[in-house]
Amino acid sequence: MAGTMSRAATGDAPWQTHTVFNQAPPLENVDVFSTNLPLVEAVEREGAGSVRERASALGRLIGETNGVGGSPLEWGRLANENKPTLRTHDRYGHRIDEVEFHPAWHQLMRLGVEHELHSLPWTSEDPSAHTARAAMYMTAMQAEAGFACPITMTFAVVPALRAQPELAAEWEPLLTATTYDPSSIPAAEKGSAIAGMAMTEKQGGSDVRANTTVARALNGGGGGAEYEIVGHKWFCSAPMSDMFLVLAQTDEGLSCFLLPRILPDGSRNAFHIQRLKDKLGNHSNASSEVEFHGAWARMVGEPGRGVPTIIEMVGHTRLDCVIGAAAGMRSGVVSATHHAAHRNAFGKLLIDQPLMRNVLADLCLESEATTALAMRLARAYDEAHADVERGEQDSDAQLFKRLATAVGKFWTCKRAPNHAFESLECLGGAGYVEESGMPRLYREAPLASIWEGSGNVMSLDVLRALTRSPRSLEVFFDELGQAQGADARLDARVQRLKEQFSDPGTLEQRARRVVESMALCLQGSLLVRSAPAAVADAFCAARLGAEGGLEYGTLPAGVDFEGIIARSRVPV
Ligand SMILES: Cc1cc2nc3c(=O)[nH]c(=O)nc-3n(C[C@H](O)[C@H](O)[C@H](O)COP(=O)(O)OP(=O)(O)OC[C@H]3O[C@@H](n4cnc5c(N)ncnc54)[C@H](O)[C@@H]3O)c2cc1C
Numbered sequence: 001m002a003g004t005m006s007r008a009a010t011g012d013a014p015w016q017t018h019t020v021f022n023q024a025p026p027l028e029n030v031d032v033f034s035t036n037l038p039l040v041e042a043v044e045r046e047g048a049g050s051v052r053e054r055a056s057a058l059g060r061l062i063g064e065t066n067g068v069g070g071s072p073l074e075w076g077r078l079a080n081e082n083k084p085t086l087r088t089h090d091r092y093g094h095r096i097d098e099v100e101f102h103p104a105w106h107q108l109m110r111l112g113v114e115h116e117l118h119s120l121p122w123t124s125e126d127p128s129a130h131t132a133r134a135a136m137y138m139t140a141m142q143a144e145a146g147f148a149c150p151i152t153m154t155f156a157v158v159p160a161l162r163a164q165p166e167l168a169a170e171w172e173p174l175l176t177a178t179t180y181d182p183s184s185i186p187a188a189e190k191g192s193a194i195a196g197m198a199m200t201e202k203q204g205g206s207d208v209r210a211n212t213t214v215a216r217a218l219n220g221g222g223g224g225a226e227y228e229i230v231g232h233k234w235f236c237s238a239p240m241s242d243m244f245l246v247l248a249q250t251d252e253g254l255s256c257f258l259l260p261r262i263l264p265d266g267s268r269n270a271f272h273i274q275r276l277k278d279k280l281g282n283h284s285n286a287s288s289e290v291e292f293h294g295a296w297a298r299m300v301g302e303p304g305r306g307v308p309t310i311i312e313m314v315g316h317t318r319l320d321c322v323i324g325a326a327a328g329m330r331s332g333v334v335s336a337t338h339h340a341a342h343r344n345a346f347g348k349l350l351i352d353q354p355l356m357r358n359v360l361a362d363l364c365l366e367s368e369a370t371t372a373l374a375m376r377l378a379r380a381y382d383e384a385h386a387d388v389e390r391g392e393q394d395s396d397a398q399l400f401k402r403l404a405t406a407v408g409k410f411w412t413c414k415r416a417p418n419h420a421f422e423s424l425e426c427l428g429g430a431g432y433v434e435e436s437g438m439p440r441l442y443r444e445a446p447l448a449s450i451w452e453g454s455g456n457v458m459s460l461d462v463l464r465a466l467t468r469s470p471r472s473l474e475v476f477f478d479e480l481g482q483a484q485g486a487d488a489r490l491d492a493r494v495q496r497l498k499e500q501f502s503d504p505g506t507l508e509q510r511a512r513r514v515v516e517s518m519a520l521c522l523q524g525s526l527l528v529r530s531a532p533a534a535v536a537d538a539f540c541a542a543r544l545g546a547e548g549g550l551e552y553g554t555l556p557a558g559v560d561f562e563g564i565i566a567r568s569r570v571p572v
Pocket of ligand 1: 198200203206236452454456
């Protein structure tokens with residue numbers, strides 16, 4: 001095997017300097033779904049086993065390395081290396097506000113739309129459509145994360161739009177269509193649409209009530225009526241979308257609006273892109289600053305109810321942040337374990353070095369715990385959706401979904417950047433070099449924690465959910481209770497978690513600590529109930545008991561390192 005050969009053993013002439021050995025072979029043509037055992041099992045467990053074949057076909061497409069017309073992994077690289085550029089005006093001085101993308105970006109967008117990553121739960125009769133979509137979304141995101149932003153926003157806008165039935169009737173068929181058309185013509189003419197959102201302003205992103213953008217009614221006002229919008233937005237991602245949900249002030253307070261980029265007569269709306277953000281990562285995707293100079297829009301929902309209306313969209317984008325964190329960790333684990341399985345140092349493959357085994361097993365453990373949480377959360381969306389259809393309010397599933405989304409988004413997005421960093425380090429110096437793909441993974445990792453509610457905001461959101469519906473804490477503990485008696489360390493941690501709520505006066509200061517404990521108990525409860533004993537035992541020892549350290553690679557001796565790694569490795 002090349003990894004264990006010396007240069008002399010390769011038979012090369014003595015003056016030959018460029019002999020490649022002790023390098024991992026390329027990971028080619030992998031079924032990214034079927035080789036992800038923790039995901040395959042979670043999907044089955046959460047009731048979406050019927051998606052298996054479809055997800056596997058997508059998994060093969062995502063992992064393909066020699067496809068005709070390029071491959072998604074290659075499109076991801078190209079779309080990142082060739083950042084989008086803004087063209088504000090044409091040669092004659094007319095505003096055009098166009099963003100130009102590398103063709104690879106459009107290939108990725110087409111893939112996402114054709115595989116219904118933006119629409120499945122809204123078009124399918126399958127009661128497990130959210131879970132099925134989550135599995136496919138997680139699979140696709142391993143090719144590239146940037147295009148997931150507009151795919152997610154298009155998915156998430158639908159439930160918010162339903163607050164205004166005539167707008168939903170007009171736009172939902174376009175938003176759920178499975179054709180992708182990036183041209184700048186009215187969405188109705190193309191028969192499909194991509195959605196964005198614009199809430200954040202310079203003076204306040206988390207605190208959107210500080211928005212200064214104003215909306216003036218053109219004829220009467222109210223839900224569905226026409227308005228003219230004047231103001232600015234500090235962040236507006238995917239600015240080439242066909243429509244945006246926008247927050248703006250009215251006499252009744254902050255309200256939600258549907259703002260098309262191209263007007264029904266084919267002219268451009270007064271939606272002016274000031275510049276594109278020069279971002280840490282997420283380079284394939286465009287994020288912009290925009291100004292509305294009397295842009296035409298229609299109100300969604302009731303006047304003054306902008307936040308409750310758009311929060312339906314935000315909830316679904318937060319779900320995707322959790323699934324995205326799972327996808328990023330999975331990519332890290334695959335690269336790290338593959339490299340270590342083929343790289344020799346100090347006389348042994350890295351994967352057989354005891355300390356590297358600890359690091360790899362710990363990374364696999366985190367990835368599996370995040371995957372389990374993401375898929376359980378997706379099932380909560382299926383169940384809550386069914387309850388809404390039945391006309392139920394505040395059902396257990398709805399309360400669990402609300403609380404667990406905030407808990408999950410806080411924790412999994414916080415764990416992702418360091419996970420990406422440790423995965424990168426497993427490749428040594430090569431991991432720091434762009435062509436390994438690891439720097440891209442690392443740069444992308446902090447983003448999901450910032451947008452759609454930063455860490456503190458998510459922690460406070462957990463407290464808000466508990467204040468609004470105190471019963472949601474009971475529902476949450478009922479979920480944890482399903483594992484009661486299976487592991488003493490989990491039982492003890494759940495007991496301590498209950499005690500953390502006993503002093504409401506200091507809860508806000510302690511919110512991160514409390515939410516962290518909630519997330520760990522939820523992950524522990526899921527793994528104890530469903531994962532192999534090796535995984536559940538290591539999680540309880542290191543994350544719930546007192547035997548783990550602060551860094552990855554600090555699992556206690558006695559853990560089944562090999563068993564944990566074997567579950568998560570792509571066996572090549
Ligand atoms: C790449 C990228 C793309 C984006 N795309 C979009 C988009 O398409 N549309 C859109 O509307 N927005 C978008 N955003 C904006 C994003 O949602 C906001 O940046 C985010 O919500 C935080 O708002 P802010 O930047 O104003 O920070 P601030 O609200 O000023 O927050 C700063 C810090 O203070 C903390 N904080 C806030 N309130 C409290 C409190 N009460 N107690 C304790 N701590 C607090 C926050 O957690 C944060 O760490 C994007 C951001 C990025 C980075």
